[in-house]
Amino acid sequence: MTRPTAAAERLSRRAGLVLPGGVSSPVRAFRAVGGTPPALISGQGAHVLDEDGNDYIDFVLAYGPHLLGHNPPQVVEAVRRQLERGLAFGATTGVEVELAERLTAAMPSLEMVRFVSSGTEATMSALRLARAATGRDLIVKFAGAYHGHADALLAEAGSGVATLGIPDSPGVPASATAATVVLPYNDAAAVSSLFARRGGEIAAVIVEPVAGNMGCVPPRPGFLEQLRRETSEHGSLLVFDEVMTGFRVSSGGAQSLFGVRPDLTTLGKVIGGGLPVGAYGGRRDLMQMVAPAGPVYQAGTLSGSPAAMAAGIAVLDSLDDEVYERIDDLGARLASALDAAFEAAGWQGTVNRVGGMLTPFIGVDEVSDFASAKHADTAAFAAVHAAWLESGVLWPPSQFEAAFLSTAHSDSDIDHTAGVFAATLTDLSARRAG
Ligand SMILES: *Cc1c(COP(=O)(O)O)cnc(C)c1O
Secondary structure: OOOOOHHHHHHHHHHHHHOHHHOOOHHHHOOOOOOOOOOEEEEEEOEEEEOOOOEEEEOOHHHOOOOOOEOOHHHHHHHHHHHHHOOOOOOOOHHHHHHHHHHHHHOOOOOEEEEEOOHHHHHHHHHHHHHHHHOOOEEEEEOOOOOOOOHHHOOOOOOHHHHOOOOOOOOOOHHHHOOEEEEOOOOHHHHHHHHHHHHHHEEEEEEOOOEOEOEOEOOOOOHHHHHHHHHHHOOOEEEEEOOOOEOOOEOOHHHHHHOOOOOEEEEOHHHHEOEOOEEEEEOHHHHOOEOOOOOEOOOOOOOOOHHHHHHHHHHHHOOOHHHHHHHHHHHHHHHHHHHHHHHHHOOOEEEEEEOOEEEEEEOOOOOOOHHHHOOOOHHHHHHHHHHHHHOOEEOOOOOOOOEEOOOOOOHHHHHHHHHHHHHHHHHHHHHHHO
Protein backbone atom coordinates (compact mmCIF):
# COMPACT_ATOMS: atom_id res chain seq x y z
CA MET A 1 0.00 0.00 0.00
CA THR A 2 1.34 3.40 -0.96
CA ARG A 3 0.09 6.59 0.59
CA PRO A 4 -1.60 9.03 -1.82
CA THR A 5 0.63 11.98 -2.72
CA ALA A 6 -1.08 13.75 -5.65
CA ALA A 7 -1.88 16.87 -3.62
CA ALA A 8 1.59 16.92 -2.05
CA GLU A 9 3.18 16.78 -5.49
CA ARG A 10 0.92 19.55 -6.81
CA LEU A 11 1.75 21.79 -3.86
CA SER A 12 5.43 21.03 -4.17
CA ARG A 13 5.43 21.99 -7.88
CA ARG A 14 3.65 25.30 -7.19
CA ALA A 15 5.91 26.01 -4.21
CA GLY A 16 9.04 25.39 -6.24
CA LEU A 17 8.09 28.18 -8.63
CA VAL A 18 7.70 30.87 -5.99
CA LEU A 19 9.68 29.73 -2.92
CA PRO A 20 13.38 28.83 -3.24
CA GLY A 21 13.56 25.05 -2.94
CA GLY A 22 9.81 25.11 -2.38
CA VAL A 23 10.19 26.04 1.29
CA SER A 24 10.62 28.90 3.75
CA SER A 25 13.31 27.02 5.75
CA PRO A 26 15.75 24.54 4.15
CA VAL A 27 15.35 21.28 6.11
CA ARG A 28 11.63 21.16 5.24
CA ALA A 29 12.53 20.28 1.65
CA PHE A 30 13.37 16.59 2.31
CA ARG A 31 16.57 16.94 0.24
CA ALA A 32 18.48 14.62 2.59
CA VAL A 33 15.93 11.81 2.49
CA GLY A 34 14.23 12.20 -0.89
CA GLY A 35 10.51 12.10 -1.56
CA THR A 36 7.87 14.79 -1.46
CA PRO A 37 7.01 16.48 1.83
CA PRO A 38 3.33 15.95 2.73
CA ALA A 39 1.05 18.96 2.22
CA LEU A 40 -0.01 19.35 5.83
CA ILE A 41 -3.34 20.99 6.54
CA SER A 42 -4.10 20.38 10.17
CA GLY A 43 -2.74 19.06 13.40
CA GLN A 44 -4.36 17.84 16.59
CA GLY A 45 -2.46 16.37 19.51
CA ALA A 46 0.35 14.14 18.26
CA HIS A 47 -1.17 13.75 14.79
CA VAL A 48 -1.12 15.79 11.58
CA LEU A 49 -3.24 15.39 8.44
CA ASP A 50 -2.27 16.14 4.85
CA GLU A 51 -4.29 17.21 1.80
CA ASP A 52 -4.11 13.69 0.39
CA GLY A 53 -5.97 12.37 3.42
CA ASN A 54 -2.98 10.75 5.16
CA ASP A 55 -2.67 10.82 8.93
CA TYR A 56 0.77 10.89 10.57
CA ILE A 57 2.12 10.52 14.07
CA ASP A 58 4.20 13.69 14.26
CA PHE A 59 7.71 13.68 15.75
CA VAL A 60 8.67 16.95 14.05
CA LEU A 61 6.29 19.05 16.15
CA ALA A 62 7.24 22.14 14.14
CA TYR A 63 10.90 21.45 15.07
CA GLY A 64 10.32 21.78 18.77
CA PRO A 65 7.60 24.15 19.93
CA HIS A 66 4.70 21.73 20.45
CA LEU A 67 5.53 20.25 23.84
CA LEU A 68 1.79 19.75 24.43
CA GLY A 69 1.09 18.49 20.91
CA HIS A 70 -0.74 20.42 18.19
CA ASN A 71 -3.46 22.86 19.13
CA PRO A 72 -3.90 22.32 22.86
CA PRO A 73 -7.31 23.89 23.60
CA GLN A 74 -6.05 26.20 26.37
CA VAL A 75 -3.39 27.67 24.05
CA VAL A 76 -5.82 28.12 21.15
CA GLU A 77 -8.29 29.80 23.47
CA ALA A 78 -5.66 32.17 24.91
CA VAL A 79 -4.54 33.19 21.41
CA ARG A 80 -8.15 33.66 20.24
CA ARG A 81 -8.93 35.90 23.21
CA GLN A 82 -5.85 38.00 22.49
CA LEU A 83 -6.64 38.27 18.76
CA GLU A 84 -10.01 39.74 19.61
CA ARG A 85 -8.26 42.47 21.60
CA GLY A 86 -5.72 43.39 18.96
CA LEU A 87 -2.78 42.03 17.01
CA ALA A 88 -0.01 44.52 17.72
CA PHE A 89 0.30 47.90 19.41
CA GLY A 90 3.93 48.95 19.33
CA ALA A 91 3.71 49.34 23.11
CA THR A 92 4.49 47.29 26.19
CA THR A 93 1.51 45.08 27.02
CA GLY A 94 0.43 43.19 30.12
CA VAL A 95 0.85 39.79 28.47
CA GLU A 96 4.44 40.61 27.63
CA VAL A 97 5.29 41.53 31.22
CA GLU A 98 3.43 38.46 32.43
CA LEU A 99 5.40 36.08 30.20
CA ALA A 100 8.65 37.78 31.25
CA GLU A 101 7.67 37.31 34.91
CA ARG A 102 6.98 33.62 34.29
CA LEU A 103 10.28 33.10 32.48
CA THR A 104 12.33 34.83 35.16
CA ALA A 105 10.52 32.81 37.85
CA ALA A 106 11.16 29.49 36.07
CA MET A 107 14.83 30.14 35.27
CA PRO A 108 16.80 31.65 38.14
CA SER A 109 19.65 32.81 35.88
CA LEU A 110 17.18 35.03 33.98
CA GLU A 111 16.87 38.26 35.90
CA MET A 112 15.57 40.24 32.93
CA VAL A 113 14.57 39.30 29.38
CA ARG A 114 14.15 40.99 26.01
CA PHE A 115 11.64 39.51 23.58
CA VAL A 116 12.48 39.17 19.88
CA SER A 117 10.75 37.29 17.05
CA SER A 118 13.06 34.33 16.43
CA GLY A 119 15.85 32.26 17.94
CA THR A 120 18.23 33.70 15.38
CA GLU A 121 17.60 37.21 16.64
CA ALA A 122 17.99 36.05 20.22
CA THR A 123 21.46 34.52 19.76
CA MET A 124 22.68 37.34 17.54
CA SER A 125 21.58 39.93 20.08
CA ALA A 126 22.96 38.01 23.07
CA LEU A 127 26.37 37.90 21.42
CA ARG A 128 26.27 41.62 20.61
CA LEU A 129 25.58 42.20 24.29
CA ALA A 130 28.37 39.83 25.36
CA ARG A 131 30.85 41.63 23.13
CA ALA A 132 29.74 45.01 24.43
CA ALA A 133 29.91 43.91 28.07
CA THR A 134 33.39 42.40 27.81
CA GLY A 135 34.89 44.80 25.27
CA ARG A 136 36.16 41.69 23.44
CA ASP A 137 35.34 40.28 20.01
CA LEU A 138 36.08 36.56 20.08
CA ILE A 139 33.12 34.15 20.16
CA VAL A 140 33.55 30.42 20.76
CA LYS A 141 31.00 27.98 19.34
CA PHE A 142 30.97 24.22 18.82
CA ALA A 143 31.01 22.31 15.53
CA GLY A 144 27.58 21.00 14.60
CA ALA A 145 25.80 23.42 16.90
CA TYR A 146 23.19 25.61 15.26
CA HIS A 147 22.46 29.00 16.75
CA GLY A 148 20.36 30.45 13.95
CA HIS A 149 21.59 31.96 10.71
CA ALA A 150 23.33 35.18 11.80
CA ASP A 151 26.61 35.67 9.90
CA ALA A 152 28.99 35.26 12.86
CA LEU A 153 27.44 31.91 13.77
CA LEU A 154 27.38 30.28 10.33
CA ALA A 155 30.66 28.48 10.87
CA GLU A 156 30.50 24.67 10.96
CA ALA A 157 26.83 24.97 11.85
CA GLY A 158 24.37 22.16 12.37
CA SER A 159 20.69 21.72 11.42
CA GLY A 160 19.97 22.48 7.74
CA VAL A 161 23.58 23.53 7.20
CA ALA A 162 24.76 20.06 8.28
CA THR A 163 21.98 18.28 6.42
CA LEU A 164 22.73 19.98 3.13
CA GLY A 165 26.49 19.75 3.58
CA ILE A 166 27.01 23.50 3.20
CA PRO A 167 30.32 24.12 5.00
CA ASP A 168 30.04 27.88 5.15
CA SER A 169 27.38 29.84 3.38
CA PRO A 170 28.41 32.08 0.50
CA GLY A 171 27.37 35.63 1.29
CA VAL A 172 28.95 35.50 4.74
CA PRO A 173 32.03 37.75 4.55
CA ALA A 174 35.21 36.23 5.97
CA SER A 175 35.32 39.18 8.35
CA ALA A 176 31.98 38.11 9.90
CA THR A 177 33.33 34.77 11.11
CA ALA A 178 36.94 35.90 11.63
CA ALA A 179 36.25 36.37 15.34
CA THR A 180 34.41 33.03 15.68
CA VAL A 181 36.41 30.05 16.92
CA VAL A 182 34.85 26.61 16.42
CA LEU A 183 35.75 23.76 18.78
CA PRO A 184 34.57 20.13 18.89
CA TYR A 185 31.57 19.64 21.21
CA ASN A 186 32.32 17.76 24.43
CA ASP A 187 36.08 18.23 23.97
CA ALA A 188 37.44 19.35 27.36
CA ALA A 189 41.05 19.45 26.17
CA ALA A 190 40.26 21.71 23.22
CA VAL A 191 38.43 24.11 25.53
CA SER A 192 41.29 24.24 28.08
CA SER A 193 43.87 24.74 25.42
CA LEU A 194 41.97 27.61 23.75
CA PHE A 195 41.40 29.37 27.08
CA ALA A 196 45.06 28.93 28.03
CA ARG A 197 46.15 30.58 24.79
CA ARG A 198 43.44 33.18 24.14
CA GLY A 199 41.26 33.38 27.27
CA GLY A 200 41.74 37.14 27.56
CA GLU A 201 40.27 37.71 24.07
CA ILE A 202 37.11 35.61 24.49
CA ALA A 203 33.88 37.58 24.85
CA ALA A 204 31.65 34.53 25.14
CA VAL A 205 31.23 30.82 24.71
CA ILE A 206 27.86 29.99 23.17
CA VAL A 207 26.70 26.41 23.58
CA GLU A 208 23.61 24.27 23.13
CA PRO A 209 23.65 22.70 26.62
CA VAL A 210 22.13 19.62 24.99
CA ALA A 211 23.08 19.72 21.32
CA GLY A 212 20.02 19.20 19.16
CA ASN A 213 21.05 20.33 15.71
CA MET A 214 23.57 17.58 14.86
CA GLY A 215 20.97 15.15 16.10
CA CYS A 216 20.58 14.93 19.87
CA VAL A 217 23.98 14.90 21.61
CA PRO A 218 24.02 15.28 25.40
CA PRO A 219 26.90 17.03 27.15
CA ARG A 220 29.49 14.72 28.74
CA PRO A 221 29.48 14.88 32.54
CA GLY A 222 31.55 17.89 33.57
CA PHE A 223 31.60 19.58 30.15
CA LEU A 224 29.14 22.38 30.96
CA GLU A 225 30.75 22.82 34.39
CA GLN A 226 34.12 23.23 32.71
CA LEU A 227 32.71 25.91 30.37
CA ARG A 228 31.33 27.73 33.42
CA ARG A 229 34.69 27.56 35.21
CA GLU A 230 36.89 28.60 32.28
CA THR A 231 34.64 31.52 31.27
CA SER A 232 34.46 32.80 34.86
CA GLU A 233 38.21 32.54 35.33
CA HIS A 234 38.93 34.47 32.15
CA GLY A 235 36.26 37.17 32.41
CA SER A 236 34.31 35.71 29.47
CA LEU A 237 30.56 35.17 29.42
CA LEU A 238 28.77 31.84 29.16
CA VAL A 239 25.74 31.87 26.85
CA PHE A 240 23.39 28.89 26.90
CA ASP A 241 21.42 28.66 23.69
CA GLU A 242 18.27 27.07 25.06
CA VAL A 243 16.10 27.90 22.05
CA MET A 244 15.48 24.15 21.71
CA THR A 245 16.03 22.91 25.27
CA GLY A 246 14.28 25.69 27.20
CA PHE A 247 11.09 24.32 28.78
CA ARG A 248 11.62 21.14 26.77
CA VAL A 249 14.10 19.10 28.80
CA SER A 250 12.81 20.53 32.09
CA SER A 251 10.84 23.59 33.17
CA GLY A 252 14.08 25.36 34.03
CA GLY A 253 15.74 24.20 30.81
CA ALA A 254 19.01 22.32 30.51
CA GLN A 255 20.61 24.75 32.99
CA SER A 256 18.36 23.44 35.74
CA LEU A 257 18.76 19.82 34.62
CA PHE A 258 22.56 20.06 34.80
CA GLY A 259 22.80 22.67 37.56
CA VAL A 260 24.97 25.12 35.63
CA ARG A 261 24.10 28.83 35.66
CA PRO A 262 24.96 30.75 32.48
CA ASP A 263 25.36 34.54 32.28
CA LEU A 264 22.97 34.81 29.33
CA THR A 265 20.33 32.48 27.93
CA THR A 266 18.50 32.44 24.62
CA LEU A 267 14.99 31.02 24.27
CA GLY A 268 12.45 30.41 21.50
CA LYS A 269 10.32 27.51 20.25
CA VAL A 270 8.34 26.23 23.30
CA ILE A 271 7.93 29.72 24.83
CA GLY A 272 5.92 30.83 21.78
CA GLY A 273 3.69 27.77 21.66
CA GLY A 274 3.98 27.69 17.86
CA LEU A 275 3.93 31.43 17.17
CA PRO A 276 7.15 33.28 16.22
CA VAL A 277 9.02 34.19 19.43
CA GLY A 278 12.55 34.42 20.70
CA ALA A 279 14.00 35.90 23.87
CA TYR A 280 17.35 36.55 25.47
CA GLY A 281 18.01 37.28 29.06
CA GLY A 282 20.25 36.79 32.03
CA ARG A 283 22.16 38.81 34.58
CA ARG A 284 20.50 42.11 35.41
CA ASP A 285 23.76 44.10 35.12
CA LEU A 286 24.21 42.76 31.59
CA MET A 287 20.59 43.19 30.48
CA GLN A 288 20.63 46.77 31.79
CA MET A 289 23.13 47.46 28.99
CA VAL A 290 20.42 46.82 26.37
CA ALA A 291 18.79 49.93 24.82
CA PRO A 292 17.10 52.05 26.01
CA ALA A 293 18.32 51.12 29.52
CA GLY A 294 21.85 51.08 28.12
CA PRO A 295 23.83 51.63 24.92
CA VAL A 296 23.61 48.21 23.21
CA TYR A 297 21.13 48.68 20.40
CA GLN A 298 18.53 46.05 19.55
CA ALA A 299 14.92 46.57 18.51
CA GLY A 300 11.93 44.93 16.78
CA THR A 301 8.62 46.23 15.39
CA LEU A 302 6.69 43.10 16.33
CA SER A 303 8.83 42.00 19.31
CA GLY A 304 6.66 40.80 22.17
CA SER A 305 3.75 40.16 19.78
CA PRO A 306 0.71 39.90 22.08
CA ALA A 307 -0.76 36.73 20.55
CA ALA A 308 2.60 34.99 20.85
CA MET A 309 2.96 36.17 24.44
CA ALA A 310 -0.52 34.85 25.24
CA ALA A 311 0.35 31.49 23.67
CA GLY A 312 3.56 31.32 25.69
CA ILE A 313 1.77 32.06 28.95
CA ALA A 314 -0.84 29.37 28.24
CA VAL A 315 1.89 26.81 27.52
CA LEU A 316 3.89 27.69 30.61
CA ASP A 317 0.77 27.53 32.76
CA SER A 318 0.20 23.96 31.56
CA LEU A 319 3.63 22.71 32.61
CA ASP A 320 4.06 20.72 35.78
CA ASP A 321 6.18 17.78 36.92
CA GLU A 322 3.66 15.35 35.44
CA VAL A 323 4.14 16.81 31.96
CA TYR A 324 7.89 16.25 32.11
CA GLU A 325 7.52 12.79 33.66
CA ARG A 326 5.08 11.75 30.94
CA ILE A 327 7.35 13.02 28.16
CA ASP A 328 10.39 11.39 29.75
CA ASP A 329 8.53 8.06 30.00
CA LEU A 330 7.53 8.24 26.33
CA GLY A 331 11.09 9.13 25.38
CA ALA A 332 12.46 6.20 27.38
CA ARG A 333 9.92 3.84 25.81
CA LEU A 334 10.83 4.95 22.28
CA ALA A 335 14.60 4.96 22.92
CA SER A 336 14.61 1.47 24.39
CA ALA A 337 12.46 0.10 21.54
CA LEU A 338 14.77 1.66 18.94
CA ASP A 339 17.79 0.26 20.78
CA ALA A 340 16.19 -3.18 20.82
CA ALA A 341 15.55 -2.87 17.07
CA PHE A 342 19.26 -2.22 16.40
CA GLU A 343 20.08 -5.29 18.45
CA ALA A 344 17.45 -7.53 16.84
CA ALA A 345 18.38 -6.55 13.29
CA GLY A 346 22.09 -6.90 13.98
CA TRP A 347 22.75 -3.25 13.20
CA GLN A 348 25.26 -0.97 14.82
CA GLY A 349 23.43 2.01 16.21
CA THR A 350 22.94 4.21 19.20
CA VAL A 351 20.04 6.27 20.53
CA ASN A 352 20.88 9.60 22.15
CA ARG A 353 18.13 11.05 24.32
CA VAL A 354 17.49 13.74 26.88
CA GLY A 355 13.85 13.77 28.02
CA GLY A 356 11.62 14.23 24.99
CA MET A 357 14.43 14.99 22.52
CA LEU A 358 16.05 12.04 20.78
CA THR A 359 17.98 10.74 17.78
CA PRO A 360 18.69 7.17 16.70
CA PHE A 361 22.06 7.29 14.93
CA ILE A 362 22.21 4.41 12.48
CA GLY A 363 25.50 2.59 11.85
CA VAL A 364 27.57 4.08 14.69
CA ASP A 365 28.18 2.95 18.26
CA GLU A 366 28.59 6.30 19.96
CA VAL A 367 27.91 9.91 19.03
CA SER A 368 29.41 12.60 21.25
CA ASP A 369 30.22 15.35 18.75
CA PHE A 370 29.72 16.43 15.15
CA ALA A 371 32.58 14.29 13.79
CA SER A 372 31.10 11.09 15.23
CA ALA A 373 27.56 12.11 14.15
CA LYS A 374 28.78 12.44 10.57
CA HIS A 375 29.77 8.75 10.52
CA ALA A 376 26.10 7.79 10.72
CA ASP A 377 24.62 5.88 7.78
CA THR A 378 22.53 8.58 6.11
CA ALA A 379 21.40 6.21 3.31
CA ALA A 380 19.95 3.82 5.88
CA PHE A 381 18.35 6.78 7.65
CA ALA A 382 16.70 7.85 4.37
CA ALA A 383 15.28 4.33 3.93
CA VAL A 384 13.90 4.37 7.47
CA HIS A 385 12.46 7.85 6.94
CA ALA A 386 10.67 6.72 3.75
CA ALA A 387 9.28 3.61 5.47
CA TRP A 388 8.04 5.75 8.34
CA LEU A 389 6.33 8.17 5.98
CA GLU A 390 4.61 5.29 4.15
CA SER A 391 3.41 3.92 7.49
CA GLY A 392 2.06 7.20 8.83
CA VAL A 393 5.02 8.45 10.86
CA LEU A 394 6.35 11.95 10.22
CA TRP A 395 9.97 12.15 11.43
CA PRO A 396 12.39 15.06 10.88
CA PRO A 397 13.85 14.55 7.39
CA SER A 398 17.49 14.37 8.43
CA GLN A 399 19.78 12.16 10.49
CA PHE A 400 21.03 15.42 12.03
CA GLU A 401 17.77 16.71 13.53
CA ALA A 402 16.39 15.68 16.91
CA ALA A 403 12.91 14.17 17.04
CA PHE A 404 10.46 15.46 19.65
CA LEU A 405 7.85 13.97 21.92
CA SER A 406 4.81 15.66 23.40
CA THR A 407 2.29 14.92 26.12
CA ALA A 408 -0.13 14.07 23.30
CA HIS A 409 1.80 11.00 22.07
CA SER A 410 0.41 7.64 23.17
CA ASP A 411 2.19 4.41 23.96
CA SER A 412 0.71 2.90 20.81
CA ASP A 413 2.09 5.81 18.70
CA ILE A 414 5.50 4.92 20.10
CA ASP A 415 5.12 1.18 19.57
CA HIS A 416 3.96 1.60 15.96
CA THR A 417 6.91 3.91 15.23
CA ALA A 418 9.45 1.53 16.77
CA GLY A 419 7.87 -1.43 14.97
CA VAL A 420 8.31 0.19 11.55
CA PHE A 421 11.90 1.07 12.47
CA ALA A 422 12.67 -2.54 13.43
CA ALA A 423 11.06 -4.00 10.30
CA THR A 424 12.92 -1.56 8.05
CA LEU A 425 16.31 -2.33 9.59
CA THR A 426 15.69 -6.05 9.20
CA ASP A 427 14.66 -5.50 5.61
CA LEU A 428 17.75 -3.39 4.90
CA SER A 429 20.01 -6.07 6.40
CA ALA A 430 18.46 -8.70 4.15
CA ARG A 431 18.76 -6.48 1.08
CA ARG A 432 22.36 -5.55 1.81
CA ALA A 433 23.25 -9.18 2.50
CA GLY A 434 21.53 -10.39 -0.65
C1 LIG B 1 15.97 26.59 16.30
C2 LIG B 1 17.20 27.05 16.95
C3 LIG B 1 17.70 28.35 16.75
C4 LIG B 1 17.12 29.30 15.74
O1 LIG B 1 15.83 29.69 16.05
P1 LIG B 1 14.91 30.30 14.88
O2 LIG B 1 13.65 30.68 15.58
O3 LIG B 1 14.75 29.20 13.87
O4 LIG B 1 15.64 31.47 14.31
C5 LIG B 1 18.79 28.75 17.49
N1 LIG B 1 19.37 27.92 18.37
C6 LIG B 1 18.93 26.67 18.57
C7 LIG B 1 19.61 25.81 19.58
C8 LIG B 1 17.84 26.18 17.87
O5 LIG B 1 17.43 24.93 18.05
